[in-house]
Amino acid sequence: MKKYFNFLFSVYGIIFVLGFSGIMLIYGSRSSAEYSIGAAEFAFKQFCFLLFGFGLMEIMRRIGKEKYLKMSRHLFFAALVLLFGVLLFGVKINGMRGWYSLYYIYFQPSEIFKFIYILYISNIYLRTENKEKAFIHGGILSIFWIGAIILQPDYGTALLYCFAFAIISFAAGVKLRVLLILPVAALVSLLSFIIYKDYGFERLYGFFSKNADIFGSAWHWKQFQLTVAGGGWFGKQIDGAFWSNNYLPFAYNDSAYAALHEIVGFTGAFVILLLYFALFYMIFKESSKSNNLIALSGIGAMMSNVLLHCSVNCAIIPTTGLTLPLISYGGSSLTGTFMLLGIILSFCRPEEAEKTE
Amino acid sequence: MIIVLSSLYLITFKRKELLKFSAKVAEKEVVYYPLRGAILDRNGEKVCSTEWIFYIQVPEKEKDKIYRLQDGLNLQINVNEQKIIGVIPKNRLTQAVKLCRRYRLSLRKRIVRKVVPLPENVRSRLGTVLQYQGISGIEAEYNDVLQGKPGRYRFNQGSRPVNAVDLKSFRIISPVQQGRNIRLKQVLAELQCGILPEVGEVE
Numbered sequence: 309m310k311k312y313f314n315f316l317f318s319v320y321g322i323i324f325v326l327g328f329s330g331i332m333l334i335y336g337s338r339s340s341a342e343y344s345i346g347a348a349e350f351a352f353k354q355f356c357f358l359l360f361g362f363g364l365m366e367i368m369r370r371i372g373k374e375k376y377l378k379m380s381r382h383l384f385f386a387a388l389v390l391l392f393g394v395l396l397f398g399v400k401i402n403g404m405r406g407w408y409s410l411y412y413i414y415f416q417p418s419e420i421f422k423f424i425y426i427l428y429i430s431n432i433y434l435r436t437e438n439k440e441k442a443f444i445h446g447g448i449l450s451i452f453w454i455g456a457i458i459l460q461p462d463y464g465t466a467l468l469y470c471f472a473f474a475i476i477s478f479a480a481g482v483k484l485r486v487l488l489i490l491p492v493a494a495l496v497s498l499l500s501f502i503i504y505k506d507y508g509f510e511r512l513y514g515f516f517s518k519n520a521d522i523f524g525s526a527w528h529w530k531q532f533q534l535t536v537a538g539g540g541w542f543g544k545q546i547d548g549a550f551w552s553n554n555y556l557p558f559a560y561n562d563s564a565y566a567a568l569h570e571i572v573g574f575t576g577a578f579v580i581l582l583l584y585f586a587l588f589y590m591i592f593k594e595s596s597k598s599n600n601l602i603a604l605s606g607i608g609a610m611m612s613n614v615l616l617h618c619s620v621n622c623a624i625i626p627t628t629g630l631t632l633p634l635i636s637y638g639g640s641s642l643t644g645t646f647m648l649l650g651i652i653l654s655f656c657r658p659e660e661a662e663k664t665e
Numbered sequence: 666m667i668i669v670l671s672s673l674y675l676i677t678f679k680r681k682e683l684l685k686f687s688a689k690v691a692e693k694e695v696v697y698y699p700l701r702g703a704i705l706d707r708n709g710e711k712v713c714s715t716e717w718i719f720y721i722q723v724p725e726k727e728k729d730k731i732y733r734l735q736d737g738l739n740l741q742i743n744v745n746e747q748k749i750i751g752v753i754p755k756n757r758l759t760q761a762v763k764l765c766r767r768y769r770l771s772l773r774k775r776i777v778r779k780v781v782p783l784p785e786n787v788r789s790r791l792g793t794v795l796q797y798q799g800i801s802g803i804e805a806e807y808n809d810v811l812q813g814k815p816g817r818y819r820f821n822q823g824s825r826p827v828n829a830v831d832l833k834s835f836r837i838i839s840p841v842q843q844g845r846n847i848r849l850k851q852v853l854a855e856l857q858c859g860i861l862p863e864v865g866e867v868e
Contacts, residue, residue: 537687550821619671
C-alpha cells in the first residue's frame with residue numbers, strides 16, 4: 309500500500325513538472341510576436357486545462373477496473389459514432405474536420421477517446437483465448453476507428469492508433485508472424501497517402517530529397533533543425549525564443565519539443581526526456597507486476613506518441629503533426645492524455661488500495 | 666537514444682551551418698537615410714529644411730477608413746491617382762498611432778524637403794533634391810555637406826505578416842551622420858524679393 313502511494317506521489321510529481329514545462333513553453337513561444345491572444349492569456353488557458361485534466365485523472369483513477377471493463381464496449385461504439393459524426397457535424401480547423409464545437413468549447417474526439425480505444429481493444433484480447441482471433445476482431449474494429457480519423461484527415465493521430473494497435477497486440481502475446489501483417493498494411497496506407505494526397509508526397513520529398521525547396525516542401529522540416537540548433541546547449545531566455553515565435557509552425561503544440569529545445573537548450577530538453585522515461589519506467593514496472601495488459605498498452609501508446617513527436621521535432625522522420633503529451637497546448641490533447649493516465653493508474657492500483665479509497 | 670544523438674548532432678556539428686542559414690533567412694539589412702542639412706539665411710531663419718512626414722495611405726475602395734479619421738486627426742487629404750493619402754500633423758502623431766492600430770491601418774513615414782515660398786529664380790538657384798541627393802544648384806554644389814552619411818542597421822525579422830523584430834539582434838553596421846547646415850549671405854526677406862542667394866558658410 310505504502311509502495312503504491314509512493315509510486316503515485318512520484319507520478320504526480322513528474323506530471324506536475326511536465327505540465328509546468330508546457331506552460332513555460334507556451335508563454336515562451338508566443339512572447340515576442342504579436343498574436344490575437346497574448347502569451348499570458350494562452351499560458352493561463354493551459355494552466356486551467358491542466359487543473360481540469362488533473363482533477364479528471366484523479367476521478368478516473370478512483371473508478372474500479374471492473375466498471376471500466378463492463379463499460380468498455382458501450383463506450384467504444386458511442387465514441388465510434390462520435391468519430392464518424394464529426395465528419396458531418398464537425399468544425400474545420402487547419403484543413404481538418406476533427407472538432408465538435410459547443411459554444412466556445414472545441415473538442416477533438418480522436419484525441420479525447422484514446423483511452424476508450426485502448427481499453428476496448430485490450431479487453432477483446434483479455435476476453436478471447438485465441439489471440440489470432442482477437443487480432444482479427446480488433447483489427448476490423450481498428451480499421452473503422454482509424455478510417456474515421458483518416459477521413460478527417462488526421463494522418464498523425466491515425467498513425468498513433470496504428471502503433472497503439474501493434475503495441476496492444478504485441479503485449480497480448482500475438483505471434484510475431486501474424487504481427488508482420490501490420491508493417492505491410494502500413495506500407496500500403498503510406499503508398500495510398502503519397503498517391504492520393506499531394507502534400508503527402510511533398511512532405512516525403514521534402515524530407516528525403518536534397519534538392520527539395522527549403523522555402524517550400526522542406527520548410528517545416530528545416531525549421532525544426534534551425535530551432536534545435538538555435539537553442540544550443542543551454543537555450544535562450546524565456547522571451548528570447550525568436551525562431552519559435554516567428555518561423556517554427558505550431559511551436560506551442562505540434563512543434564513543442566523543438567521549441568522547448570530553443571528555450572531550455574539541449575540540457576533542458578534532455579531532462580524533459582528523462583522525466584518522460586522515468587514516468588514510463590515507473591508505470592511499466594508497476595503494471596508488469598500484475599501483467600496488466602491495459603496499463604502496459606496505455607503506457608506503450610503514450611510512449612510511442614512521445615517518441616514520434618520528438619523524432620519529428622529532431623528532424624529524424626518526416627513531419628506528422630502529433631502533439632507532445634502533457635506539454636503541448638490544447639484542451640483535447642491534455643484531457644485525452646489525463647484520461648488515459650487515469651485509466652492506467654486505475655489498472656495499476658492494488659486491490660487493497662481499491663477497497664480503502 | 667537516436668533522438669538525443671540527433672539533437673547533439675544538430676547543436677554541435679551542424680550548428681554553424683544552420684545558424685548561417687538562419688541568418689540568411691531572417692537577417693534584414695536596412696539603410697537608414699539621415700535628415701539632410703538645412704539651408705539658413707544670414708539671420709539663421711530656415712529657407713529650406715528636411716522633415717519627416719507621417720501619413721496613412723489607402724486604396725480608393727477603402728477611402729471610408731481615411732475619411733473616418735479625418736476630423737479627429739485633422740488629416741490633410743490628398744487624392745493621388747488611385748490612392749488616398751492623409752498627412753498627419755506632428756501634434757497628432759501619438760493619437761494617430763493608436764487609431765491606426767485600432768483600424769488596422771499602417772502608418773508610413775517619408776522624408777520631405779520643405780522650402781519657404783520663394784520666387785522661381787531663387788528656387789532654381791537653391792536647386793532640387795532627388796532621392797536624398799542634390800541634383801542642381803546649391804543643393805548639388807554642397808551635396809556632400811548637406812547630405813550627411815546614410816547608416817546601416819542589421820536585425821532579425823520574423824516571417825509572419827506582423828513581422829516582429831528581434832530587438833536583441835539589432836546592431837548598427839555604420840551609424841547615421843546627419844547633414845550639416847549651410848548659411849546664406851542674404852536674409853529671408855531679400856530672398857523672397859527675388860535676390861539670388863550667395864552662399865555664405867558651412868555651419
